[in-house]
Amino acid sequence: MTTREKNPAAREKNPAATAADPVRNHGSVFWAVSDCWNITRRTLTHYQRHPSAVIWQLGFPILSVLLYGYVFGSAMKVPGGGDYREFLMPGMFAMTMAMGFMNTAVAVVTDAAKGVVDRFRSMPMAPSAFASGRGAADLVVAAAELTILAVTALLMGWRADAGVMAGLGAFGLLLLLRFSLIWVGVWLGMLVPTPEAAGGLYAVAFPVTMISSTFVAPSLMPGWLGTIAAWNPISSTATATRELFGNPVAGGDTWVEQHALLMALVWPLVITLVFLPLAVRRFQHLSR
Template identity: 50%
Template sequence: MTTLTETERGTGAGRETAPGLLARAGWAVADSWVVARRYLFHLVYKPDELVGTLMVPVLAVLLFGFVFGEAMGAVMGAPGEEYREFLMPGLFALTMAFGIGNTTIAVVTDAGRGVIDRFRTLPMAPSSLLVGRSMADVLSAVVDLAVLAGMGLLVGWQWHNGPLPALAALGLLLLLRLAFTWIGIYLGLVVRSPEAAMKFFSLVFPLAMVAETFVPTDTMPDWLVPVAEWNPLSATVIAARELFGNTTAAASDSWIAQNALLMAVVWPLVLLMVFVPLAVRRYRRLSR
C-alpha cells in the first residue's frame, strides 16, 4: 500500500501540487526564452531580414512625409511638419501590422525545414515553441519602433504629453503586435509554403490602408467610414495619437473613435482569444 505525502493529502491523490505547478511554469518560461533567443540570434546573424522589414515604413516616412505629405496635409489643413506628426503614429501601427508577414513566413519555413518537428522531440515544454516565437517577435518590434521613432524625430515628429503617456502608447502598439504575431503563427502553421504565406501577407495592405494610418476616416467615402473606424488598426492609431499628443485632426464623433483607448486594448485581446487557441490546436495536430 502506498503512503501519501503531506502535500498529496492536502491536495488529493493524482492532483498536481502547487510547487509542481510553479516548477512547470518556470520550466515553460525558461524554454520559451531559449526559443526566443534562437530567433533573435537568427536576426543578428542575418540582419537583412530586419532591414527588409524596416524598409517599407522608412520609405513610407519619406514618401508620405515629404512627397505626398504636402498634398495630403493640405486636404487636412495640416501641411508639412503638422502632417508628419499626424502620420508617425499611423506608421508605427503599420509596422506592427506588417509583422504578420515576417511571422508567417518564418513559421512556415521552420515547418518546411523540419525545425518544428525537431523541437517537438526535445524534452521541453510543449508551449515553449509558440510562446518563444511570439516573445522574439515582440522584442524585435521594440527595435522596429526605436528605429522608426528616431526617424520620426529627424523629420520633426515628437511626443507632447510626457514620457508616461508615450510609454503607454508604445505599450498599445506592442500589444497590437503581439496579437498580430499569433495571427501570423496560426497562418504559418496552416499554409504549406512561403509563397502561399506571401499571398496572405498581401491582405495586410487593405487592412493598413482602410484605417486611420494616413488620413482621417472622415475624408473617406461614406460607405467606407464604418469599415475604417472598426478596423482594429484604427483604434490603436487614434489612441497612440492621443497619448503622444499628435492629434492634428479632430477625431470622429462616432462611438468607436471616442473610445479608441478602450478599443486599443479590447481589439488585441479579442484577437488573442481567437488566434492563440487556434494556433495551439493547429500545433498539436501537426503530429497526427
C-alpha cells in the same frame, strides 16, 4: 538523453533516481518557461546572424514615411487642422506593428518547411513553447524596429508633445497591438503549406492596413469605407497613440473613434484570446 527523461517507464523503474535528481522534479510551469526561453534565444540568435532580415522589415515603413510625408504630405489634409507629418507618424507606427505579423507567418512556415517545427514536436518540450517563444522574440524585435522608426521620425521633425509618460503609454499600446498579432502570424504560418504561399498573404494584409486611419481620417473616405476603417483595430491604436503623443487626431463621430483609447486595449485582448489558443492547438495537431 535530455534532462527530462523521455521514457516514463524508466522513471517508474528507478523512482529513487528521479527523486534524487532536482532537475526532474521541476513542474510544468518551469519547463514551459524554460522551453519558451530556448525558442526565444534561438530566434534572436537567427536575427543576430542575419541582421538583413530586420533591415528589410524596416525598409517599407521608412520608405512609406518618406513617400507620404514629403511627396504627398503637402496635399494631405487633417480634419480640424494640424501638421500632416505629425498626424502620419503615429499611424505609421501602428501600421509597422500590424504588418509585422506577416514576418512572423513567413518565419514560422519557413521553419516548418525546413523540418524545424517537426524537430521541436519530437522533443519533450512544452506544447506552448513554440508559440510563446516565437512571440517573445518577435516582441523584442518589434521594440527594436519601433525604436529605429521613432528615431527616423524625430529626424524628420516629428515630436511627441504630451509628455514622457504619455509617450511611453503610446509605445506600450503599439507593442500591445504587435503582441496580439504575433499569434495571428504563428497560426497562419502553420496553416499555409510553403513560404511562397505565405508571401501571398501580403495581398490580404496590405489592404487591411491601408483601410484604416493610418494615412487619412475615416471621415474623409466614402461612408461605407470610412465605417470599415473606423472599426479597424489598427485605427483604434493609431488614434489612441495620436492622442497620447499630443499629435493631430482624425476626428470622427462614431463610437469606436470617440473611445479609441479603450478599444486600443480591447482589440488586442480579443485578438490574443482568440488566436493564441488556436496557434497552440495548431502546433499540437500538426501531422507528424
